[in-house]
Amino acid sequence: VDEGRSIIVVSNRGPVTYHGGHGEPRTARRGGGGLVTALASLVTRHNVTWIASAMTEEDRAVAAEYGPEGLREQTKDGASYRLRLVAHDRAAYDWYYNVVANPMLWFLQHYLWDLVRRPTHERGGLEHAWREGYVPVNAGFAEAVVEELKRDPEAIVFFHDYHLYLAPRLVRNAVPSASLMHFVHIPWVAPDYWHVLPVEIRHAIHDGLLANDVVSFHTERWRRNFLRAAEDITGGPRADTTIAWAGGRTFVSAHPISVDTAEFDELRSHPGVLEHERQIVATRPEFLVLRVDRTDPSKNVVRGFVAFELMLELHPELHGRATMLALLDPSRQDIPEYAEYLGAIQREARRVNDHFQQPGWIPIDLQIDDDFHKSVAAYKQYDALLVNAIFDGLNLVAKEAPLVNERDGVLILSENAGAWDELGRWSLEINPFDVHAQADAIYRALVMAPDERRCRLEGLRAQVRERDQEAWIRAQLADLDGAVAARSDRPPAA
Amino acid sequence: VDEGRSIIVVSNRGPVTYHGGHGEPRTARRGGGGLVTALASLVTRHNVTWIASAMTEEDRAVAAEYGPEGLREQTKDGASYRLRLVAHDRAAYDWYYNVVANPMLWFLQHYLWDLVRRPTHERGGLEHAWREGYVPVNAGFAEAVVEELKRDPEAIVFFHDYHLYLAPRLVRNAVPSASLMHFVHIPWVAPDYWHVLPVEIRHAIHDGLLANDVVSFHTERWRRNFLRAAEDITGGPRADTTIAWAGGRTFVSAHPISVDTAEFDELRSHPGVLEHERQIVATRPEFLVLRVDRTDPSKNVVRGFVAFELMLELHPELHGRATMLALLDPSRQDIPEYAEYLGAIQREARRVNDHFQQPGWIPIDLQIDDDFHKSVAAYKQYDALLVNAIFDGLNLVAKEAPLVNERDGVLILSENAGAWDELGRWSLEINPFDVHAQADAIYRALVMAPDERRCRLEGLRAQVRERDQEAWIRAQLADLDGAVAARSDRPPAA
Numbered sequence: 001v002d003e004g005r006s007i008i009v010v011s012n013r014g015p016v017t018y019h020g021g022h023g024e025p026r027t028a029r030r031g032g033g034g035l036v037t038a039l040a041s042l043v044t045r046h047n048v049t050w051i052a053s054a055m056t057e058e059d060r061a062v063a064a065e066y067g068p069e070g071l072r073e074q075t076k077d078g079a080s081y082r083l084r085l086v087a088h089d090r091a092a093y094d095w096y097y098n099v100v101a102n103p104m105l106w107f108l109q110h111y112l113w114d115l116v117r118r119p120t121h122e123r124g125g126l127e128h129a130w131r132e133g134y135v136p137v138n139a140g141f142a143e144a145v146v147e148e149l150k151r152d153p154e155a156i157v158f159f160h161d162y163h164l165y166l167a168p169r170l171v172r173n174a175v176p177s178a179s180l181m182h183f184v185h186i187p188w189v190a191p192d193y194w195h196v197l198p199v200e201i202r203h204a205i206h207d208g209l210l211a212n213d214v215v216s217f218h219t220e221r222w223r224r225n226f227l228r229a230a231e232d233i234t235g236g237p238r239a240d241t242t243i244a245w246a247g248g249r250t251f252v253s254a255h256p257i258s259v260d261t262a263e264f265d266e267l268r269s270h271p272g273v274l275e276h277e278r279q280i281v282a283t284r285p286e287f288l289v290l291r292v293d294r295t296d297p298s299k300n301v302v303r304g305f306v307a308f309e310l311m312l313e314l315h316p317e318l319h320g321r322a323t324m325l326a327l328l329d330p331s332r333q334d335i336p337e338y339a340e341y342l343g344a345i346q347r348e349a350r351r352v353n354d355h356f357q358q359p360g361w362i363p364i365d366l367q368i369d370d371d372f373h374k375s376v377a378a379y380k381q382y383d384a385l386l387v388n389a390i391f392d393g394l395n396l397v398a399k400e401a402p403l404v405n406e407r408d409g410v411l412i413l414s415e416n417a418g419a420w421d422e423l424g425r426w427s428l429e430i431n432p433f434d435v436h437a438q439a440d441a442i443y444r445a446l447v448m449a450p451d452e453r454r455c456r457l458e459g460l461r462a463q464v465r466e467r468d469q470e471a472w473i474r475a476q477l478a479d480l481d482g483a484v485a486a487r488s489d490r491p492p493a494a
Numbered sequence: 495v496d497e498g499r500s501i502i503v504v505s506n507r508g509p510v511t512y513h514g515g516h517g518e519p520r521t522a523r524r525g526g527g528g529l530v531t532a533l534a535s536l537v538t539r540h541n542v543t544w545i546a547s548a549m550t551e552e553d554r555a556v557a558a559e560y561g562p563e564g565l566r567e568q569t570k571d572g573a574s575y576r577l578r579l580v581a582h583d584r585a586a587y588d589w590y591y592n593v594v595a596n597p598m599l600w601f602l603q604h605y606l607w608d609l610v611r612r613p614t615h616e617r618g619g620l621e622h623a624w625r626e627g628y629v630p631v632n633a634g635f636a637e638a639v640v641e642e643l644k645r646d647p648e649a650i651v652f653f654h655d656y657h658l659y660l661a662p663r664l665v666r667n668a669v670p671s672a673s674l675m676h677f678v679h680i681p682w683v684a685p686d687y688w689h690v691l692p693v694e695i696r697h698a699i700h701d702g703l704l705a706n707d708v709v710s711f712h713t714e715r716w717r718r719n720f721l722r723a724a725e726d727i728t729g730g731p732r733a734d735t736t737i738a739w740a741g742g743r744t745f746v747s748a749h750p751i752s753v754d755t756a757e758f759d760e761l762r763s764h765p766g767v768l769e770h771e772r773q774i775v776a777t778r779p780e781f782l783v784l785r786v787d788r789t790d791p792s793k794n795v796v797r798g799f800v801a802f803e804l805m806l807e808l809h810p811e812l813h814g815r816a817t818m819l820a821l822l823d824p825s826r827q828d829i830p831e832y833a834e835y836l837g838a839i840q841r842e843a844r845r846v847n848d849h850f851q852q853p854g855w856i857p858i859d860l861q862i863d864d865d866f867h868k869s870v871a872a873y874k875q876y877d878a879l880l881v882n883a884i885f886d887g888l889n890l891v892a893k894e895a896p897l898v899n900e901r902d903g904v905l906i907l908s909e910n911a912g913a914w915d916e917l918g919r920w921s922l923e924i925n926p927f928d929v930h931a932q933a934d935a936i937y938r939a940l941v942m943a944p945d946e947r948r949c950r951l952e953g954l955r956a957q958v959r960e961r962d963q964e965a966w967i968r969a970q971l972a973d974l975d976g977a978v979a980a981r982s983d984r985p986p987a988a
Contacts, residue, residue, distance in 0.1 A: 010905070111607060111687065112610055112685065113610075114608035114609075114610070114885065115605055115606060115608075115837070115884055115927070116606055116608070117608075117796070118930045119927050120797060120799065120800065120927065120928075121803070121925075121927055121928040121929060121930055121931070122929045123804065123929075123930055124559055124930040125930075126928075127930070147501055167846060189684075189686065190681065190683075190684030190685070190687070190719075190722075191684070191884075192605065192684050192715075192719070192910075193605065193684070193686075193687075194923050195909065195925070195927075196927055197925075198925050198928055198931065199925065221686075224587040224726075225684075225686070228684075228722060232718075245637045297610040297650060302611070303614060306614065306616065310616070310617065341610070345935055355814075384564055390609055390610065391686075415689065415693070416686075418691055431615075431689070431691075431693065432617055433609070433613050433614065433689075433690055434614075434615040434620075435614045435616045435617075435623070436616060436617055437615070437692065438618075477635050
């Protein structure tokens with residue numbers, strides 16, 4: 001059955017946040033973002049209860065007001081779902097979010113730690129944040145899930161991402177028959193790199209995920225790393241697809257998430273997009289090299305600027321004719337590593353501009369804000385799109401931008417982005433550490449023959465349209481059904 | 495046959511360097527170091543030709559004087575071997591050694607790059623150093639090996655370490671029937687981390703090693719990483735022990751290298767050691783915490799100092815009673831990352847001492863020099879030995895020091911040192927990133943009950959004495975014989 005199933009979605013950030021209070025009326029702000037977009041069709045076709053953290057003060061008021069009953073909400077397409085917000089202890093949430101999840105797990109799962117110097121786990125800070133933050137917040141989520149399963153024992157539970165590694169084991173212990181699946185949206189790293197964490201923590205993470213019937217990743221590469229890490233860290237058996245652990249079985253799969261192509265078909269002529277596009281067209285030089293990212297160290301913005309500088313050095317004929325437009329959404333500025341990286345981005349842009357800038361031409365046009373309509377306008381106008389992430393679970397920009405581009409723009413894609421598996425053949429592949437190769441790729445993109453440009457862009461579009469988000473949801477549910485069926489057929493070896 | 499085989503040992507650094515010239519008489523300086531010590535019994539029992547780079551000016555004079563014929567040399571135990579020095583082009587050697595081998599491969603193979611910032615492969619520097627340095631120096635070694643094999647086609651070729659990844663393929667192409675084995679003395683990292691290198695280079699490294707009949711590592715952990723990396727990077731088949739690739743087969747094994755126990759039995763009463771020991775005894779406090787390392791970022795000296803500081807903070811009763819003696823051999827000071835790290839070490843020791851130092855007590859006694867007799871004297875005197883490497887192929891200090899220790903000293907050992915596989919059960923295990931855990935382990939070592947201390951030390955000694963270097967050599971040769979026999983039995987699938 002492809003319709004009408006009961007599904008409990010569990011993610012740290014929900015699809016809506018509430019604002020207002022203090023005498024102001026309550027307003028709901030519907031978020032965008034990969035997860036919410038990807039799950040839109042899930043909400044449309046199935047009976048969804050969404051459990052998420054209360055993020056704002058008004059979220060907490062909603063959580064207190066509606067309690068375990070939750071409230072009905074709608075996606076921006078009008079599909080209805082039930083929302084249950086969990087109000088965690090504020091200190092616990094701070095440890096969970098600002099110490100364990102970001103930066104510790106995020107940095108670890110993108111190979112970003114400068115291991116000679118950091119982390120140091122000094123004064124037991126990590127263990128404390130784990131015990132008093134990550135564990136109780138996960139327990140709070142698990143408790144809500146268990147209550148929901150009492151209400152509807154047949155419901156499927158669908159966990160998301162690196163905030164919730166412990167919840168599946170807690171739910172499994174309370175409800176052994178539950179149907180649990182987990183999608184990890186970021187890379188899984190090799191077993192050695194998990195050694196950045198003390199043994200108890202890295203073991204608990206793998207054990208927690210292995211309480212699911214299905215664990216899924218964007219690409220075969222992260223899937224394979226998970227199988228290997230589970231083997232090494234739990235001491236469990238080597239497995240190709242299904243890991244037997246702690247009396248259960250976990251099917252491990254890879255399905256890249258997709259984008260809502262219809263949304264982008266509409267967005268291209270949205271008035272807000274058109275207004276930004278007019279501004280870009282009025283000021284753009286002959287060649288526009290675009291990047292759209294959060295200011296996350298994993299995105300490799302600084303090396304991208306150095307590569308653009310090197311390209312200008314090697315090709316003076318492009319001075320005044322090529323600009324790199326960097327639309328950067330400031331990210332996680334509560335966390336020192338992120339604040340520092342934003343400083344490094346600004347310093348590097350300044351340095352490159354001081355090197356080449358002349359009246360009428362700013363080589364790097366750095367714009368730090370969060371304006372999706374402007375991003376879509378820039379998607380339409382680029383001649384080359386640089387996605388040079390150090391490591392990236394997938395990278396949605398690489399899928400979104402080609403859908404609306406109108407200049408046969410060329411995608412330059414990191415071999416360490418999950419999207420490379422699907423899109424690599426139509427992209428210019430680059431190694432994210434190789435600034436020289438990135439400079440060459442930018443130049444090659446700008447001077448590429450029209451036929452080749454068009455052919456590559458059409459290939460990208462066809463690929464993105466073919467593997468859409470409905471296909472992703474169907475594949476996830478099929479994995480779960482298969483895993484649950486296998487469980488009842490063959491009792492696991494104890 | 496366990497004796498009298500013809501073996502061509504190939505390593506960048508040979509067992510002897512020559513000095514003198516400019517009117518001074520030529521003198522031979524015999525090096526110590528893990529490789530030379532480990533191969534001493536090989537030289538004693540077999541007919542060894544050793545091919546190494548000419549390192550000094552006088553080495554170059556020797557290479558020119560003796561040419562391909564080489565010269566007879568002796569180990570310090572009086573065993574005779576033939577030495578053939580290869581004088582590489584100076585610029586090529588500089589690129590090979592100071593750009594590719596150190597820091598690029600060394601940092602990569604210990605997970606030491608700060609990937610957010612470095613490397614950048616800017617201006618094609620790495621590719622250039624690879625093409626004009628690493629490739630021709632490896633070709634120079636391969637040429638010498640091929641000449642030796644013409645002279646003695648039955649000789650076994652035994653390559654060593656990360657300087658020589660390309661030579662085996664070049665030799666295999668010239669002499670398809672050659673018997674080739676390679677020992678890698680440093681960690682092998684997971685496939686993702688090899689992506690720090692451009693695809694052509696990481697592929698060439700794995701392809702080069704897979705031209706050997708046998709590739710060996712210190713531990714199962716590095717062995718397993720090599721199998722996985724070979725699978726992912728070459729696109730070859732998944733393998734448990736033997737990789738089929740390019741028409742050949744490579745057996746992959748793990749045998750930890752050992753130390754010359756007899757040498758340490760003698761050293762403990764060597765006059766130079768005794769003289770240093772008297773000085774240590776005369777000035778030592780009640781508790782001596784020792785570390786002996788090169789000033790290599792992989793050794794994690796700075797975190798060790800922070801851990802000692804934290805221990806002092808938590809246990810004021812030990813102020814004035816415990817000192818950390820850090821005997822550090824300055825390492826690779828031609829390379830900026832190493833020079834910077836030495837600065838960081840000095841700054842951190844100064845900071846900790848400024849925090850606690852009082853008349854009569856220097857908390858961290860930092861001694862930067864290279865004096866093996868002093869190290870052995872300190873080995874005899876420690877109460878706790880800290881080996882907290884970030885990652886380490888094996889770590890010989892952890893094997894050497896317990897052999898001569900006279901105070902039932904406790905080994906505190908990183909879980910990421912290759913030696914942990916063998917010695918972990920008698921050590922206090924620490925996570926190298928966890929400063930708090932290291933502080934706890936230092937304290938626990940110092941207050942441990944005498945019985946437990948003795949039991950652990952005896953366990954360490956028994957393990958080191960049992961798996962000695964002759965066992966290592968025998969295991970290596972048995973692997974090779976097995977692999978070559980399998981080759982002639984079953985022609986590889988093309």
